[in-house]
Amino acid sequence: MHMYRRTALAMVTGAALLLSACTGTGGTSKGAAADAPTDPAEVSGTIKVLTVRTDLVQDGTMDRYAAEFRKVYPKVKVEFEALTNYESEVKIRMNTENYGDVLLIPAVIKKDDYPKFFASLGTVEERSEKYRFTDFTAVDGKVYGQSPVGVMPGFVYNRRVWREAGVTEWPTTPAEFLTALKAIKAKTDAVPYYTNFAAGWTMSSWTAVNGSVHCDPEATTELAEGDPWAEGADLRVGDTLLYDIVKQGLAEKDPTTTNWEQSKARTAQGEIATQWLGTWAIVQFQDAAEKAGADPDDIGFMPFPAQTDGTFCAVVGPDYNQAVNVHSAHKEAARAWIDWFTDKSGYDKDNLAISPLKNGTLPEVLGPYEDAGVKLIEVSDAKGAEVKRxxxxxxxxLFAPEYRQKLVDLARGSGRGTLDDFFADLSKRWTEAQR
Incomplete structure (x- = not known):
């Protein structure tokens, strides 16, 4: 899912240990911790950082970050390798020791295996004082990764189109949301909702509804221990809304022909009104607005239409986590990059993202969230590995496209059975696997 985001996505580094020919296979890697350097002037080495941000490597942005980094660490040289199909390519490399010095932790690696592949960045106790999201990469009290940005799911929407349809307040229930989309269909020329069905990964982002609907920091634990499609459960509420949008003719006519890249400019220009994505997409849609001669301020962001005790909730989670290759010959330099990139680079602000620092501020574009008193919660990932199992x-x-694509097919009449049957089948398979 994250891969194609090109988000404020993680930039990482992966070192192709070009030196292993001279040093023997990783014979220089000492211990399994990447300690923070005490004297920046003394840290040296060339590190390779693997990233998904092909765009930022191509336009020179990553090199500009590296130049700033070198002002603090003059003896460290940073080389970037951007991978388009990050997950599949890194998965293959991880059968060797040569997967960069810094890399984004691929989804395919089981959490319990992190210590085999990555060097520890410190204890949960120590890191959680300063950083968000520590439990997402924690194994036995140690932390193995750090995301440079926080992301939050929500609807990217064209404010002008919503205003033209007469909707000026964020919907607080799924029913109000559907009413708003109907008004957009009746009063404007815009496609009220765009599924981005064909891209696939965009469909998986609906799983991120989990936690927001009932403002539940233990939402992941609920998935591990309960039935995610029970009446009223977060995923069922989200999936029902997606089904109803399509069933009621409020999405694009033919979901199989959607185009992710084009959808950015189309949303910016007001041809598309709304998409469920995440904060990471805002900067991309604003850039598309500028290129298309539209107003970047038309791009807005709104929470899922549900409130708990009269308040919207939004889940803040990590994007890709950067980690140090346990076999890296330059762990200190790799650790220095991760710390600097997280704390000092400004990458979060450049991408209008949420700071990974606990004392960080929200980007200006989320001002409406502060005004509306949206409560930001972090969902515990203690049972995250179990949910994946x-x-x-x-x-x-849950994290693959097909499940939501089947739901959309069902809603548009090209699948068989009822929505209740669809949920009952998911519930049955899930609860049997739990046992």
Missing amino acids: IDNESETG
């Missing part, structure tokens, strides 16, 4: 065992595909 159940998901694999049940073949549900």
Whole structure:
């Protein structure tokens, strides 16, 4: 899912240990911790950083970050390698020791295996004082990764189109949201909602509804221990809304022909009104607005239409986590890059993202969230690995596109059965895998 984001996505570094020919295979890697350097002037080495941000490597942005970094660490040289199909390419490299010095932790690696592949960045206790998201990469009290940005799911929408349809307040229930989309269909020329069905990964982002609907920091634990499609459960509420949008003719006519790249400019120009994505997409849609001669300020962001005690909730989570290759010959330099990139680079602000620092401020574009008193919560990932195991065992595909694509097919009449049957099948497979 994250891969194609090109988001404020993680920039990482992966070192192709070009030196291993001279040093023997990783014979110089000492211990399994990447300690923070005490004297920046003394840290040296060339490190390779693997990233998904092909755009930022191509336009020179990453090199500009590296130049700033070198002002603090003059003896460290940073080389970037951007991978388009990050997950599939890195997965293959991880059968060797040569997967960069800094890399983004691929989704395919099981959490319990992090210590085999990555060097520890410190204890949960120590890191959680300063940083968000530590439990997402924690194994036995140690932390193995750090995301340079926080992301939050939500609807990217064209404010002008919503205003033209007469909707000036964020909907607080799924029913109000559907009413708003109907008004957009009736009063404007815009496609009220765009599924981005064909891209696939965009469909998986609906799983990120989990936690927001009932403002529940233990939402992941609920998935591990309960039935995600029980009446009223977060995923069922989200999936029902997606189904209703399509069923009621409020999405594009033919979901199979959607185009992710084109959808950015189309949303900016007001041809598309709304998409469920995440904060990471805002900067991309604003850039598309500028290129298309539209107003970047038309791009807005709104929470899922549900409130708990009269308040919207939004889940803040990590984007890709950067980690140090346990086999890196330059762990200190790799660690220096991760710390600098997280704390000092300004990458979060450049991408209008949420700071990974606990004392960080929200980007200006989320001003409306502060005005509306949206409550930001972090969902505990203590049972995250278990959820992935159940998901694999049940073949549900919570993080894969097919499950939501089947839901959309069902809603548009090209699948068989009812929505209740669809949920009952998912529930049955999930709860059997739990047992």
